Amino acid sequence: xxxxxxxxxxxxxxxxxxxxxxxxxxxxxxxxxxxxxxxxxxxxxxxxxxxxxxxxxxxxxxxxxxxxxxxxxxxxxxxxxxxxxxxxxxxxxxxxxxxxxxxxxxxxxxxxxxxxxxxxxxxxxxxxxxxxxxxxxxxxxxxxxxxxxxxxxxxxxxxxxxxxxxxxxxxxxxxxxxxxxxxxxxxxxxxxxxxxxxxxxxxxxxxxxxxxxxxxxxxxxxxxxxxxxxxxxxxxxxxxxxxxxxxxxxxxxxxxxxxx
Amino acid sequence: xxxxxxxxxxxxxxxxxxxxxxxxxxxxxxxxxxxxxxxxxxxxxxxxxxxxxxxxxxxxxxxxxxxxxxxxxxxxxxxxxxxxxxxxxxxxxxxxxxxxxxxxxxxxxxxxxxxxxxxxxxxxxxxxxxxxxxxxxxxxxxxxxxxxxxxxxxxxxxxxxxxxxxxxxxxxxxxxxxxxxxxxxxxxxxxxxxxxxxxxxxxxxxxxxxxxxxxxxxxxxxxxxxxxxxxxxxxxxxxxxxxxxxxxxxxxxxxxxxxx
Amino acid sequence: xxxxxxxxxxxxxxxxxxxxxxxxxxxxxxxxxxxxxxxxxxxxxxxxxxxxxxxxxxxxxxxxxxxxxxxxxxxxxxxxxxxxxxxxxxxxxxxxxxxxxxxxxxxxxxxxxxxxxxxxxxxxxxxxxxxxxxxxxxxxxxxxxxxxxxxxxxxxxxxxxxxxxxxxxxxxxxxxxxxxxxxxxxxxxxxxxxxxxxxxxxxxxxxxxxxxxxxxxxxxxxxxxxxxxxxxxxxxxxxxxxxxxxxxxxxxxxxxxxxx
Numbered sequence: 001x002x003x004x005x006x007x008x009x010x011x012x013x014x015x016x017x018x019x020x021x022x023x024x025x026x027x028x029x030x031x032x033x034x035x036x037x038x039x040x041x042x043x044x045x046x047x048x049x050x051x052x053x054x055x056x057x058x059x060x061x062x063x064x065x066x067x068x069x070x071x072x073x074x075x076x077x078x079x080x081x082x083x084x085x086x087x088x089x090x091x092x093x094x095x096x097x098x099x100x101x102x103x104x105x106x107x108x109x110x111x112x113x114x115x116x117x118x119x120x121x122x123x124x125x126x127x128x129x130x131x132x133x134x135x136x137x138x139x140x141x142x143x144x145x146x147x148x149x150x151x152x153x154x155x156x157x158x159x160x161x162x163x164x165x166x167x168x169x170x171x172x173x174x175x176x177x178x179x180x181x182x183x184x185x186x187x188x189x190x191x192x193x194x195x196x197x198x199x200x201x202x203x204x205x206x207x208x209x210x211x212x213x214x215x216x217x218x219x220x221x222x223x224x225x226x227x228x229x230x231x232x233x234x235x236x237x238x239x240x241x242x243x244x245x246x247x248x249x250x251x252x253x254x255x256x257x258x259x260x
Numbered sequence: 261x262x263x264x265x266x267x268x269x270x271x272x273x274x275x276x277x278x279x280x281x282x283x284x285x286x287x288x289x290x291x292x293x294x295x296x297x298x299x300x301x302x303x304x305x306x307x308x309x310x311x312x313x314x315x316x317x318x319x320x321x322x323x324x325x326x327x328x329x330x331x332x333x334x335x336x337x338x339x340x341x342x343x344x345x346x347x348x349x350x351x352x353x354x355x356x357x358x359x360x361x362x363x364x365x366x367x368x369x370x371x372x373x374x375x376x377x378x379x380x381x382x383x384x385x386x387x388x389x390x391x392x393x394x395x396x397x398x399x400x401x402x403x404x405x406x407x408x409x410x411x412x413x414x415x416x417x418x419x420x421x422x423x424x425x426x427x428x429x430x431x432x433x434x435x436x437x438x439x440x441x442x443x444x445x446x447x448x449x450x451x452x453x454x455x456x457x458x459x460x461x462x463x464x465x466x467x468x469x470x471x472x473x474x475x476x477x478x479x480x481x482x483x484x485x486x487x488x489x490x491x492x493x494x495x496x497x498x499x500x501x502x503x504x505x506x507x508x509x510x511x512x513x514x515x516x517x518x519x520x
Numbered sequence: 521x522x523x524x525x526x527x528x529x530x531x532x533x534x535x536x537x538x539x540x541x542x543x544x545x546x547x548x549x550x551x552x553x554x555x556x557x558x559x560x561x562x563x564x565x566x567x568x569x570x571x572x573x574x575x576x577x578x579x580x581x582x583x584x585x586x587x588x589x590x591x592x593x594x595x596x597x598x599x600x601x602x603x604x605x606x607x608x609x610x611x612x613x614x615x616x617x618x619x620x621x622x623x624x625x626x627x628x629x630x631x632x633x634x635x636x637x638x639x640x641x642x643x644x645x646x647x648x649x650x651x652x653x654x655x656x657x658x659x660x661x662x663x664x665x666x667x668x669x670x671x672x673x674x675x676x677x678x679x680x681x682x683x684x685x686x687x688x689x690x691x692x693x694x695x696x697x698x699x700x701x702x703x704x705x706x707x708x709x710x711x712x713x714x715x716x717x718x719x720x721x722x723x724x725x726x727x728x729x730x731x732x733x734x735x736x737x738x739x740x741x742x743x744x745x746x747x748x749x750x751x752x753x754x755x756x757x758x759x760x761x762x763x764x765x766x767x768x769x770x771x772x773x774x775x776x777x778x779x780x
Contacts, residue, residue, distance in 0.1 A: 001315055001316070002314065002315060002316075002317075002320045003315065003356055003359075004352075005315065005343060005344070005347070005349075006347060007347060026750065026753060026754050027559055027560065027750070027752070027753030027754065028559065029555040029556070029558040029559035030558065031291070031551070031554075031555050031558070032555055032559070034291075035289040035291050035292055036289070038289040038290065038291070038318065038319070039287055039288065039289035039292070039317060039318065040287065042318070043316070050754070051754075051757055051762060051763040051764065052757040052760065052762020052763060053753050053754065053757055053762075054522065055521055055522060055523065055525065055757070055760070055762055056521070056522075056563070056753050056756045056757060056760070056762075057522075057559060057753060058558065058559065058562070059558070060522045079762065079763060079764055079767065080762065082767070083525060083761075083762055083767070084525070085778070086767075086771065086775055086778050087525070087526060087527060087775060089525075092524075096523055099523075110764055111764045111767040111768075111780075112767075112778040112779070112780070113778050113779065113780040114778070230286065230287070232287070233286060233287030233313050233316050233317060234286050234287065234310070234311075234313065236316045237311055237312040237313055237315070237316060240312065240315070240316070241343075242311060242312020242313075242315055242316075242339065242340065242343055243311045243312060243339060244311065244339055244370055244371045247339065247342070247343070247346075247371040247372075248371075251346065255346055255347060258345070258346050258372040258373050258374065259372070259373065260371075260372065260373040261575055261576070262574065262575060262576075262577075262580045263575065263616055263619075264612075265575065265603060265604070265607070265609075266607060267607060291551070294551075295549040295551050295552055296549070298549040298550065298551070298578065298579070299547055299548065299549035299552070299577060299578065300547065302578070303576070490546065490547070492547070493546060493547030493573050493576050493577060494546050494547065494570070494571075494573065496576045497571055497572040497573055497575070497576060500572065500575070500576070501603075502571060502572020502573075502575055502576075502599065502600065502603055503571040503572060503599060504571065504599055504630055504631045507599065507602070507603070507606075507631040507632075508631075511606065515606055515607060518605070518606050518632040518633050518634070519632070519633065520631075520632070520633040
């Protein structure tokens with residue numbers, strides 16, 4: 001922070017267990033990664049190299065090193081994991097993680113159909129090697145889970161070894177925990193919150209109205225993901241009540257007399 | 261300009277009183293600021309460090325210096341001013357401006373309710389210290405002003421010492437001078453133009469259709485704000501008639517025979 | 521590619537005749553061009569300096585040189601060509617191409633009305649000097665061509681000397697080959713594909729659903745244009761089936777048993 005301002009919600013420091021911000025890197029150059037770190041590195045806990053972009057981007061090893069040097073967990077997108085699984089190449093995937101010095105991995109079934117037992121086996125095996133995030137919720141429009149199915153999947157995957165479970169929103173923010181108009185599915189989210197430990201869930205919230213919605217519902221320390229690189233600082237201002245949308249969310253009653 | 265092309269509308273040079281372009285910086289790194297200045301610095305008059313981002317971004321002093329060295333007025337977003345006011349810290353805010361060597365400031369009441377008299381007092385006091393921009397129009401969806409209220413607020417604030425008044429559009433461009441669909445409120449804008457000096461109003465126009473609308477209505481020298489960094493050059497081509505949307509807007513009749 | 525993964529669709533290497541990716545540069549700084557080249561230069565065949573941005577951007581010569589040094593064809597937007605034509609300055613335009621060492625040019629009639637004969641004359645003359653791309657389809661909402669008119673225009677312009685014809689989508693992706701909702705005009709595109717050589721058409725597809733649509737219809741090696749700089753790598757993952765939207769598009773039947 002550059003100056004003193006009282007009555008701001010407290011923010012934890014990295015490394016932390018809640019209040020996480022996960023950023024989606026869809027192919028930044030090394031210098032763009034440096035820029036991101038200069039402006040926002042202190043605010044970023046995790047970076048996902050989105051879907052299969054890590055297959056295509058040059059200087060992959062240098063990029064991963066840059067993130068690691070700045071205490072940012074870096075991992076390959078779940079779609080890449082699935083690309084290895086659909087080809088029967090799980091062992092190659094494990095070796096890939098080692099080759100690139102990765103200490104975090106995502107297990108997902110957004111594009112492929114994966115029996116729960118198989119998914120948990122992958123989580124269990126990977127958890128011996130790295131820290132595992134697993135993603136719940138389908139990318140396909142015609143697969144709809146009930147709230148109790150969401151809860152069961154999340155808790156089962158946490159028991160299998162996931163550090164956090166990710167509530168899928170797809171990059172566009174129009175599926176999974178959101179409906180086709182991008183509105184948050186309130187009933188679903190409230191059920192999840194009552195049955196799964198709060199700090200164990202990371203919500204994908206790529207667009208601002210969703211970030212506002214989660215911060216106003218669950219507070220500054222909610223875990224949010226799929227944040228665009230240029231939105232990390234704006235998101236932090238939302239968490240701190242320094243943007244119009246959350247301006248009065250964290251102020252004490254005594255200071256609310258100017259509320260319109 | 262890189263080559264000669266006749267029949268382009270004349271553009272004033274910095275520093276200027278009309279034809280202003282105000283850019284919203286939501287957390288650029290220092291190198292990204294250098295990039296912006298290299299490509300577009302000659303076209304940018306003002307940079308707003310959006311809402312409370314200046315609290316969060318590192319290297320704030322260096323960033324402000326970079327802008328100043330390139331003859332760009334740099335100022336803190338109005339929401340930060342309001343964050344100080346709601347905490348009863350106006351004197352701290354004045355000191356903050358001094359500490360960072362700022363010579364421009366914004367007074368707004370987008371998030372808080374501020375009696376007109378108080379707002380004008382803040383304008384008056386700050387105008388002794390720096391150049392003041394004041395923002396008119398509410399961020400809240402349920403506050404609607406009549407055109408004559410807009411005019412009265414603008415003229416009162418100009419009399420109190422504002423250099424320019426900003427017509428609020430919120431960052432998304434869907435409130436204030438625009439309706440919920442992002443369409444310009446024609447009647448409102450025409451009333452304002454007939455009652456307030458043209459070059460005293462800076463219109464927030466974050467998205468292209470709005471920029472096109474204002475340029476076609478008020479000409480190349482309209483003051484426009486909340487422009488994204490990567491849109492400065494595209495906006496300049498709109499002002500010059502070098503983009504499809506304004507291609508024939510400034511050509512003499514004699515050259516309009518190819519108009520479809 | 522950073523690691524081995526079987527069953528990916530084959531991709532041609534630069535310089536190539538199909539599978540082209542054309543990027544729209546709307547005013548990048550030199551360093552941003554370097555960043556783009558570092559991350560994505562191996563995937564970019566053409567860069568268009570969009571509409572009249574080349575009039576406004578500094579360091580134009582250096583920018584063009586940077587692209588050329590990396591085997592990327594660089595050319596001025598069609599709207600700039602039209603700005604010269606409407607002013608009766610075709611000879612100045614030819615000289616401009618020489619002055620800047622350009623070896624590619626676009627001929628279009630998106631903003632102006634240009635008789636087919638005149639357009640083909642421009643193509644013919646420019647083709648003696650540089651490689652020509654010509655754009656088909658109107659920017660104006662009230663000009664609608666039938667599929668057979670599209671086919672005739674494309675074949676006539678190819679005969680006149682165009683290396684490729686560009687199917688206009690406007691930057692927003694809501695006109696030309698798309699309807700006002702941004703949906704692809706299937707009947708039109710199928711007619712074109714049956715009457716014009718596939719690798720001679722470059723489709724403007726600025727937004728992801730359009731890129732997915734073309735890749736699923738015409739394969740990985742479809743020519744796509746008006747791609748934003750930060751979308752080049754995501755587009756390549758779509759071409760390779762390494763993103764959800766095209767995950768099963770190129771996999772052999774034997775590997776499709778996990779398809780949901």
